Every structure is written in structure tokens, then in C-alpha cells.
Amino acid sequence: MTNTVGEFAKAKLLFCIGTNMTEAHPVAATYLKNGVNTGTKLIVVDPRRQELADYADIFAQLRVGSDIAFLNGIMNVLIREDLYDKRFVEEHCENFDALAAKVAEYPPERAAEISGVPEQTIIDIARMLGTIKPAMVIYTLGITEHNTGKRNVMSLANLQMLLGNMGVEGGGVNPMRGQNNVQGACDMGAMPNMYCGYQKVDNPELNGKFAKFWGVDSLPDKPGLKIAEIVNGLPSGKVKAFWIFGENLVATEPDIKHVSHCLNSAEFLVVQDIFQNETTPFADVILPSAAWCEDEGTFTNTERRVSRVRKIKEAPGEAKPNWWIFKETAKRFGHDWPSDSGQELWDNEISVLCPAFAGIKFARMDAIGGIQWPCPSEDHPGTPILHKDGKFSRGKGNFQAIDWIPDAEQPDEEYPLVLSTGRRLVHYHSRTQTGRAIGFNERMPEECADISVEDAQALGIADGETIRVKSRRGEVAIKANVSKRMPKGMVWMSFHFRDTNANHLLSGDVKTFDPDTLTPSYKACAVKIEKIEKQVV
Amino acid sequence: MGTSPVTAIINGKTITAQPGMTIMQAAQANGIKIPSLCFHPALASSGACRVCLVEVEKNPKLLPACTTPLTEGMVISTHSSKAVAARKFVVEMILIRHPLDCFSCESNGRCDLQDLAYELGIEKSPFQEKGSVCTDYALDDTNPFYIRDMNKCVLCGRCVRACDWQSGYHAIDFQFRGIKTTINPPVGRKLEESDCVFCGQCVQACPVGALTEKKAVGQGRPWQSRTVRTTCAYCGVGCQLDLHVKGDKIVRVTGTEDGMPNKGRLCVKGRFGYDFIYSDDRITRPLIRVRKGEHKSPDDEFREASWDEALDLVSSRFREVIEKHGPDAVGGVSCARSINEDSYSMQKLFRMVFKSNNIDHCARV
Numbered sequence: 001m002t003n004t005v006g007e008f009a010k011a012k013l014l015f016c017i018g019t020n021m022t023e024a025h026p027v028a029a030t031y032l033k034n035g036v037n038t039g040t041k042l043i044v045v046d047p048r049r050q051e052l053a054d055y056a057d058i059f060a061q062l063r064v065g066s067d068i069a070f071l072n073g074i075m076n077v078l079i080r081e082d083l084y085d086k087r088f089v090e091e092h093c094e095n096f097d098a099l100a101a102k103v104a105e106y107p108p109e110r111a112a113e114i115s116g117v118p119e120q121t122i123i124d125i126a127r128m129l130g131t132i133k134p135a136m137v138i139y140t141l142g143i144t145e146h147n148t149g150k151r152n153v154m155s156l157a158n159l160q161m162l163l164g165n166m167g168v169e170g171g172g173v174n175p176m177r178g179q180n181n182v183q184g185a186c187d188m189g190a191m192p193n194m195y196c197g198y199q200k201v202d203n204p205e206l207n208g209k210f211a212k213f214w215g216v217d218s219l220p221d222k223p224g225l226k227i228a229e230i231v232n233g234l235p236s237g238k239v240k241a242f243w244i245f246g247e248n249l250v251a252t253e254p255d256i257k258h259v260s261h262c263l264n265s266a267e268f269l270v271v272q273d274i275f276q277n278e279t280t281p282f283a284d285v286i287l288p289s290a291a292w293c294e295d296e297g298t299f300t301n302t303e304r305r306v307s308r309v310r311k312i313k314e315a316p317g318e319a320k321p322n323w324w325i326f327k328e329t330a331k332r333f334g335h336d337w338p339s340d341s342g343q344e345l346w347d348n349e350i351s352v353l354c355p356a357f358a359g360i361k362f363a364r365m366d367a368i369g370g371i372q373w374p375c376p377s378e379d380h381p382g383t384p385i386l387h388k389d390g391k392f393s394r395g396k397g398n399f400q401a402i403d404w405i406p407d408a409e410q411p412d413e414e415y416p417l418v419l420s421t422g423r424r425l426v427h428y429h430s431r432t433q434t435g436r437a438i439g440f441n442e443r444m445p446e447e448c449a450d451i452s453v454e455d456a457q458a459l460g461i462a463d464g465e466t467i468r469v470k471s472r473r474g475e476v477a478i479k480a481n482v483s484k485r486m487p488k489g490m491v492w493m494s495f496h497f498r499d500t501n502a503n504h505l506l507s508g509d510v511k512t513f514d515p516d517t518l519t520p521s522y523k524a525c526a527v528k529i530e531k532i533e534k535q536v537v
Numbered sequence: 538m539g540t541s542p543v544t545a546i547i548n549g550k551t552i553t554a555q556p557g558m559t560i561m562q563a564a565q566a567n568g569i570k571i572p573s574l575c576f577h578p579a580l581a582s583s584g585a586c587r588v589c590l591v592e593v594e595k596n597p598k599l600l601p602a603c604t605t606p607l608t609e610g611m612v613i614s615t616h617s618s619k620a621v622a623a624r625k626f627v628v629e630m631i632l633i634r635h636p637l638d639c640f641s642c643e644s645n646g647r648c649d650l651q652d653l654a655y656e657l658g659i660e661k662s663p664f665q666e667k668g669s670v671c672t673d674y675a676l677d678d679t680n681p682f683y684i685r686d687m688n689k690c691v692l693c694g695r696c697v698r699a700c701d702w703q704s705g706y707h708a709i710d711f712q713f714r715g716i717k718t719t720i721n722p723p724v725g726r727k728l729e730e731s732d733c734v735f736c737g738q739c740v741q742a743c744p745v746g747a748l749t750e751k752k753a754v755g756q757g758r759p760w761q762s763r764t765v766r767t768t769c770a771y772c773g774v775g776c777q778l779d780l781h782v783k784g785d786k787i788v789r790v791t792g793t794e795d796g797m798p799n800k801g802r803l804c805v806k807g808r809f810g811y812d813f814i815y816s817d818d819r820i821t822r823p824l825i826r827v828r829k830g831e832h833k834s835p836d837d838e839f840r841e842a843s844w845d846e847a848l849d850l851v852s853s854r855f856r857e858v859i860e861k862h863g864p865d866a867v868g869g870v871s872c873a874r875s876i877n878e879d880s881y882s883m884q885k886l887f888r889m890v891f892k893s894n895n896i897d898h899c900a901r902v
């Protein structure tokens with residue numbers, strides 16, 4: 001996020017798109033509601049009439065995967081009606097003409113036709129954005145989990161630059177990060193092209209800096225494979241040895257059959273985790289790790305705030321801290337790593353190697369709590385808001401002319417509905433944790449497929465009845481939840497339960513992924529639903 | 538409202554405060570404690586309990602500190618004999634209907650009512666002689682997360698305001714009138730069928746034992762536990778939690794009141810989702826696959842191994858692959874749930890030791 005969660009309560013206008021915040025980020029949603037109760041205006045854009053829509057001044061129920069057309073339509077109106085921030089665009093942005101030419105192709109009539117949002121609603125939203133400033137743009141995986149994910153994000157950046165809503169309190173582009181430490185995993189360089197602190201592996205100077213610091217002659221300078229490429233490289237033998245740390249890939253990656261096949265073809269597979277799960281049976285070696293509360297370290301939240309995580313107990317049996325496992329492995333290759341605790345790793349390596357984290361140290365966090373990066377020195381208070389006064393890290397903000405293209409997998413005659421997937425309030429991912437905490441299964445003992453009243457009526461499906469959801473990959477039998485919040489033509493499921501896991505249905509074909517980030521289309525998969533006829537005994 | 542600081546005298550001490558502050562806020566900001574039951578710094582004041590009555594010079598009546606704005610030159614006494622007498626009366630009235638079973642109460646030792654009675658020297662309510670008027674509501678403990686004992690409720694309304702403001706719902710409210718008043722979901726609805734999302738914010742706000750965490754029952758007294766601050770393990774909001782820990786067991790979890798970004802707020806996962814770490818099906822030893830045939834099969838078994846054996850095997854197999862097929866033939870996925878230091882170490886292992894940039898994480902799920 002460029003800004004902070006607390007600003008939701010004070011902002012003038014919030015533009016929430018593709019975020020099921022009340023379930024996925026509940027505490028953030030409490031600030032949003034505080035704002036709405038004290039005068040903040042709210043625009044909600046989502047295929048589902050989800051809880052946030054109840055609080056919205058304007059709710060736009062757009063079709064799955066039409067985001068770019070819809071956003072281009074809004075920008076069309078902003079430019080046409082002269083409602084954008086000319087000064088900001090002139091002083092801080094480049095490539096405006098290309099953007100203007102592109103969005104000129106998306107008058108609100110056309111945007112309405114593609115997105116299903118009424119033309120007048122698109123115009124009203126543009127006018128609200130044009131007159132109430134600043135506005136915060138907030139989004140989640142509803143934006144990124146498409147084959148157009150990266151382009152969706154760039155469109156939102158276009159919108160905020162056009163409105164001059166960057167670098168100010170109550171503005172910015174704000175992705176709500178899903179998992180507790182997704183931000184941290186990126187920050188730490190668990191990415192094929194960057195070291196920790198967003199330092200590129202193919203930059204000779206940085207490559208040299210890391211090699212020197214780690215005490216080796218050279219480091220690979222070609223960006224590596226992304227997760228989907230690694231997994232898909234297993235059957236062909238392109239990748240032979242695979243190490244999975246803490247991710248239940250079989251349950252959380254799309255197309256369970258396909259992922260299982262890939263993992264099964266690994267020549268050597270290491271799985272490092274706290275519980276046995278759907279992925280561990282494929283392992284050659286399973287390494288037991290310390291869990292939350294069993295080690296000292298840090299998490300980085302969606303606001304770039306690095307906060308302490310503390311230990312209260314020993315790991316059970318012989319389970320070990322994860323960093324210890326990596327350190328011990330390095331030792332077997334003749335490397336003796338100096339750091340011997342979370343604190344030593346952070347204070348003596350990470351914060352030394354990364355200018356953005358240089359001023360963040362354990363002692364400081366212990367004294368004052370979490371600190372938001374960039375924090376270049378120990379007397380720097382941290383940075384709640386990025387790009388202050390229109391200063392972008394690469395000089396000027398660059399507008400991108402972006403065309404709408406449909407989601408890779410389109411509904412057709414055989415599979416006429418669109419399945420989107422996500423998380424529900426009381427569970428988390430494959431439930432390896434909430435499934436083991438008392439009370440959570442009781443609140444939600446099984447998964448259901450949310451379907452619209454119209455589709456249910458057309459097929460004669462009653463609320464609570466078990467139905468079949470089928471895709472080109474597979475099928476699951478699951479209870480129907482007939483909901484007024486669902487639009488016709490859409491099915492919504494989570495991936496919390498083993499047998500009814502929506503990932504049985506999703507496509508694992510990289511052609512349906514975002515071509516740049518290789519993020520799977522978790523939000524758009526063609527399916528059909530069927531009534532299960534009772535057998536007469 | 539002016540913008541210059543307001544100066545006043547509390548208990549003989551000159552204080553300054555921000556304009557617009559109430560007497561309560563000004564006192565707190567200056568380290569002076571005014572007793573109260575219904576006041577909570579994160580919530581709007583309601584002036585419901587009358588425990589915070591203070592004497593202000595030139596005012597014939599006592600004033601509630603939590604709702605009275607501090608004005609320039611006020612001379613306030615928080616513990617004058619008149620204020621203490623009034624406070625004592627209020628607390629004694631509450632104790633008429635409050636069961637005195639502190640022995641078994643989960644809130645024993647962290648109860649504002651108990652502390653107040655102690656401070657005011659009240660042993661029992663003088664009115665009780667005329668026959669106990671304690672209520673006899675059934676315990677509401679059908680939900681898995683917290684217990685509601687309306688017999689202990691002092692009707693301070695903190696839970697209602699916490700639900701409204703800190704959790705953004707309006708699941709509970711004052712129901713019925715007069716001596717029958719209770720805090721409940723709308724009449725006729727069970728909590729499980731109400732708008733309640735079981736965030737437990739009301740439980741954290743309750744000053745007495747009317748709302749308590751179910752999993753904490755019998756797990757330990759406040760003075761037996763230590764408080765460890767940490768960060769929630771579930772979503773990217775990164776809420777700050779106070780773990781109340783006895784030995785190596787978490788007794789209960791509360792939101793850190795001054796922690797950012799959540800300022801005391803938590804959701805159901807952060808507050809009640811901690812006990813997976815005690816699950817008895819944790820993996821506790823390294824395991825090595827024993828193949829039945831040449832290829833991997835679901836019938837294969839795993840045998841326990843020492844760390845040395847397991848890591849020797851991992852290292853030799855990775856070394857073999859790298860030597861034969863080059864460093865691009867290995868790959869790794871790091872964990873987006875684990876601490877930064879773990880992800881840093883894993884990418885360091887891949888880059889520095891294996892010489893491969895094939896390292897990624899599940900940013901998307």
C-alpha cells in the first residue's frame with residue numbers, strides 16, 4: 001500500500017474494487033465503516049453485492065474480468081468533462097497523450113456494455129471522483145487474480161495519477177495483501193528477479209554488492225523461474241529438485257490434478273511445514289518447522305510496517321526454526337553463516353543490505369513498535385505515505401495505455417457460468433490452522449457454493465441442496481447457498497475444504513495466467529452447475 | 538473552540554490539556570486516574586455509570602468527568618469526600634444485583650468493579666441484607682468463542698459501543714427496560730443467528746466478568762500470566778496482539794490498545810485462532826520417504842530420521858542435481874506466512890549456495 005489502513009477512517013472518499021474486506025481483512029473494514037459513519041463517501045465495485053456494498057454511496061456490480069473497460073470508461077469521463085488534475089499530470093506524469101487516446105476508445109456507453117455497469121453509474125462515479133479529492137483506491141485479489149491482473153493494477157495507477165491522488169493522506173493505490181507476510185516475502189527477495197529490498201539480481205552493481213556481503217565470488221544474474229514455471233517444469237525434467245517451504249501447493253494452486261501430477265514427477269521434493277497436508281505425501285523428505293509463537297522475528301504488513309513476532313514456547317519435538325534449517329543446509333555446502341537468530345539476521349544482514357530497511361532494528365521495534373519502510377536511518381520515523389508530493393521512485397509517473405481483453409477462460413454453452421474464488425471470514429486458506437483452532441469448524445463446518453437466486457430457480461435448486469459444480473478440469477459435489485448477493489451467471493467458492501476445494505475446478509494452464517506475473521485466474525473459471533437427481537431406492 | 542491549551546487544576550496539581558478534551562481525557566493525559574466503569578479511551582463516552590463523578594469548584598452538583606469538557610481555570614477534585622461518597626453509593630447500588638462469586642469468576646484480578654469496591658473499602662453491598670436481588674439469567678455459552686453471563690453485567694454499555702465502533706456491527710444492544718435491562722442481540726434472536734461475527738471486541742471491552750473467553754476458562758489467573766506482544770499470523774493487516782501466557786500456554790488474546798494499525802481491534806481469527814500451535818498432530822521429526830518400488834507411490838511410507846540424516850540427504854540430492862543438470866534445475870517456494878528472516882534465509886540459500894534465482898513465493902493466495 002502507498003498509504004495506511006488507519007486513513008480509511010479519515011479519508012474523504014474510498015474507491016474499493018475487488019476487495020471482500022469485511023471477510024478477508026476484517027479489522028481494516030472496521031476503519032472503513034468508521035469513516036462511512038463520519039462522512040467518508042464510499043464507492044464499491046464488485047461482481048458480488050458483498051457486505052461493503054451495504055455501506056456504499058455508489059455500488060457498481062461489474063462483470064467478472066471487465067475491470068479495465070470499466071476503469072477506462074471512468075477515465076474517459078474524467079478527461080472529457082475536464083475533471084482530472086491537470087497540474088499533477090503536467091508536473092508529475094508522462095505519457096498522458098497515449099492514455100487520453102486509449103481511454104477515448106472507451107466512452108461510457110461502451111464501458112457499460114462490456115462491464116454491465118449502467119452508463120449513468122459510470123458517469124456518476126467519475127463525477128464523484130472528479131469532485132471529491134483526494135480518494136483512496138483500495139483493492140485486493142479481485143483485481144490481481146486474472147490473466148489481466150498486472151494490467152488491472154496499472155489501470156488503477158493511471159486513475160490515481162490522473163486524479164492527482166498520489167502522495168497525499170487519504171489517497172494512493174492500496175492493495176490489501178492477503179497473507180500476513182506476503183509483503184514480507186516480497187521484501188525479503190523470495191522472488192526470481194530481486195534480492196531483498198527490491199534490488200535487482202541483474203543489476204551488476206547490486207549483484208556484486210550481495211556477492212561481496214555474502215562472501216562468494218559470483219551470484220547468478222539471470223532472473224529465475226516463477227512458481228508456475230517451476231511447478232510446470234517438473235514433468236519435463238527442466239526442474240528436478242524442488243523445495244516447498246510452508247505452502248500447501250496441492251490445495252492452493254489451481255487444478256489439483258495437474259499440480260499433483262507435477263509434484264509426483266519431481267525427482268526430489270522437500271516439504272518443510274508444521275503439519276501434514278495435501279502436499280506432504282508427495283515429498284521425499286519432510287522437515288518439521290517451528291510455528292508462529294515458536295521463534296523470534298518480524299512480519300511486514302500490507303502498509304509496509306515491519307513489526308515484531310515473538311516466541312512464547314519451544315517448537316514441539318525436534319521441529320526447528322526455518323532459518324536454522326537453511327543455515328544448516330548451507331553448512332553442508334561449506335558455508336558457515338554468521339547469524340544465529342532472527343535478530344542477528346535482521347540487524348546484521350537484512351537491514352544492512354537493504355537501504356529501505358536500514359533504520360529498522362530490533363531494539364527500535366521493541367521500544368516503539370512497528371516501523372513503516374522506507375526507513376533509511378535510525379533517526380528516521382518511517383514512511384506512512386509513499387510518493388509524497390508527487391515524487392515517484394523513477395522520476396515521473398508513467399501513464400500506460402491499456403486495452404481491455406477478456407479473461408482467458410470464457411463461459412460458453414457447455415460451461416455457462418463464471419466461478420470466482422476467495423476466502424471466508426472464519427477460515428483461512430487450506431484450514432491447516434483454523435481447522436485446528438477450537439470453534440472455527442463449528443462456525444463453518446463445510447464449504448458451500450454461492451449461486452444467484454435466478455440461476456437456482458432456473459435449475460430448480462433449493463438453498464442447502466447438494467449440487468455438482470463442473471469445469472473442464474473436474475467436478476465437486478457441494479452445498480448450494482442461494483444468495484441475493486450473487487449476480488446471475490456467477491458462482492463463488494472458497495478453497496478451505498479438501499473435497500470441495502475450488503482448485504479442483506480451476507485452470508492450471510499457464511495460458512490462462514497473467515502473462516507477466518503468472519498469477520493464476522483464481523477469479524475467472526468457466527463452470528456449470530447441476531442438480532444431483534436423487535436416486536430412488 | 539480555541540486552539541491554545543487549556544490550563545486547570547486537578548487535585549491541587551496544575552495541568553494543561555488540548556482544547557476539546559473532557560476532564561477524564563485531560564486527567565488521563567496527565568497521569569491522573571479517575572475511576573470509571575463505562576469509560577473506554579477508544580470509545581465515545583456515554584456517562585452511563587456515574588462512577589467518574591468529580592467535584593468542580595463553583596458547581597453545586599458533582600459532574601461526570603467523562604462527558605464534561607475541561608474549561609480554562611477549572612479546579613477539580615477527583616477524590617473529595619463528596620465525590621467519594623457519591624461514588625461509593627453508585628458502586629454499592631451496582632453490587633446489589635452483582636453476584637459476589639469472584640472466587641470462580643474468570644475476571645477475578647482484572648475486574649474494574651472488584652478494584653473499585655476494594656479502593657472504596659466496600660466489602661459487600663449494605664442493601665443486600667434486605668434480600669438478594671441478583672438476577673438469574675441462564676448462561677449463554679452456546680457459541681464456541683465466548684461466554685455471556687448477564688447476571689454479572691453492570692450495564693456500562695462498553696460492549697455495545699465496542700461492537701458499533703471497533704468492530705463495525707450492531708449485533709447487541711440494551712434490551713428491555715428498568716431492572717430487566719440486559720445486553721443482548723435483538724429480542725428473540727440467538728447470538729449465533731444475529732449479526733455477530735465473533736470478533737470478541739465486546740469481550741475485550743467488558744470491565745467485569747459478564748463477557749469472557751471460553752477457551753480461557755480455568756487456564757490461569759491474570760497474575761499468573763505474562764503478556765507477550767506479537768503480530769497476528771493470519772492476514773496482511775498485521776494486527777498487534779497481546780498474548781496472555783501462562784507457562785507455555787496462551788490463556789487468551791487481546792488486541793494491543795496502542796498497537797498499530799489495529800489500536801486494540803481484532804477479528805475472530807486473530808483473537809481466537811491461536812490454538813493450532815498446540816495441535817497434537819504437528820510434525821515433530823524429520824521424515825524420509827521409503828519407496829516400495831522404483832517410482833513414488835501413494836503406498837510409500839515415511840520413516841523418522843535425525844536432522845543430520847535428513848539434511849545430509851537433502852544436500853546430497855540437491856548437489857547431485859546441480860552438478861548434473863546445472864543450478865537452474867532446482868527450484869524453491871518460500872512461505873508467505875513465516876517470518877521475514879526465514880524468507881531471507883531461503884533466498885540466500887538458493888542464490889548464494891545453489892547459484893539459482895529459481896526462488897518465488899505464493900504472493901497470490
Ligand code: SF4
Nearest residue numbers: 700733734736737739
Ligand atoms: S463478538 Fe464482535 S460482533 Fe459479536 S457482539 Fe461482540 S463485538 Fe459485536
Ligand code: SF4
Nearest residue numbers: 690691693694696743
Ligand atoms: S456485558 Fe460487560 S461491557 Fe457489556 S454492558 Fe455489561 S458489563 Fe458492560
Ligand code: SF4
Nearest residue numbers: 769771772776804807
Ligand atoms: S486480527 Fe484479523 S484483521 Fe487483524 S491481522 Fe489478524 S486476521 Fe487480520
